Amino acid sequence: MILQNYYYYFQNVLTPRFCDEIIKYGNSQQEKLALTEDIVKNGKLSQTNIKDLKKKRDSNVVFMDDRWIYKEIQPFIHQANKLAGWNFDWDFSESCQFTKYKLNQFYDWHCDSFSLPYGDPNDKNKYGKIRKLSVTCSLSDPKDYKGGELEFDYRNSDKASIAKCTKIAPRGSIVVFPSHVWHRVKPVTKGVRYSLVIWNIGYPFK
Numbered sequence: 001m002i003l004q005n006y007y008y009y010f011q012n013v014l015t016p017r018f019c020d021e022i023i024k025y026g027n028s029q030q031e032k033l034a035l036t037e038d039i040v041k042n043g044k045l046s047q048t049n050i051k052d053l054k055k056k057r058d059s060n061v062v063f064m065d066d067r068w069i070y071k072e073i074q075p076f077i078h079q080a081n082k083l084a085g086w087n088f089d090w091d092f093s094e095s096c097q098f099t100k101y102k103l104n105q106f107y108d109w110h111c112d113s114f115s116l117p118y119g120d121p122n123d124k125n126k127y128g129k130i131r132k133l134s135v136t137c138s139l140s141d142p143k144d145y146k147g148g149e150l151e152f153d154y155r156n157s158d159k160a161s162i163a164k165c166t167k168i169a170p171r172g173s174i175v176v177f178p179s180h181v182w183h184r185v186k187p188v189t190k191g192v193r194y195s196l197v198i199w200n201i202g203y204p205f206k
Helices: 016-027 037-042 047-056 067-083
Strands: 008-010 060-064 096-101 106-110 130-138 145-147 150-153 174-178 182-185 188-191 193-202
Touching (some): 008 067, 016 096, 067 174, 067 193
Antiparallel strands (some): 130 174, 130 193, 145 188, 150 182
């Protein structure tokens, strides 16, 4: 798929109070080790699996389904979808992923879309659908951490013959991008970086 815009960016649109509330809420919940698609499919998490996992992804997550979070962020998703010229059909937001990147934690190059649509017929909201638009919200004050840059790779694009990356960090900012776009979070070198990720899904492209 050829894209004119690889992401759409809203700077400082979430209030410090909203960011603080998400961080407080996330830190009050039981966090889990963030997994990758292959680990989820296999359903096993041995010490060898964990060692291999942490070569690609090392962070801690909490999942949230609270309406007040979606209410705040979804309008920006719709706006970005239109203004970036994607106009993707989507109708459901997955659980919000509150992510904590502590010292030396990171997430290497990856895309959020899976190889096949969701296949559980008992999940009426997701069955037969794919991830179309990903959202990352920056919750931390840049003064509180170093590293942890979100970067995009314009692979197979006429915009760059070599991977071209973009750093986006200010607190309260929202980045929306097609879920098949490759991206990464570089290692945190000081402090803790908090973010909120939401995947928005719809039926496969025609």
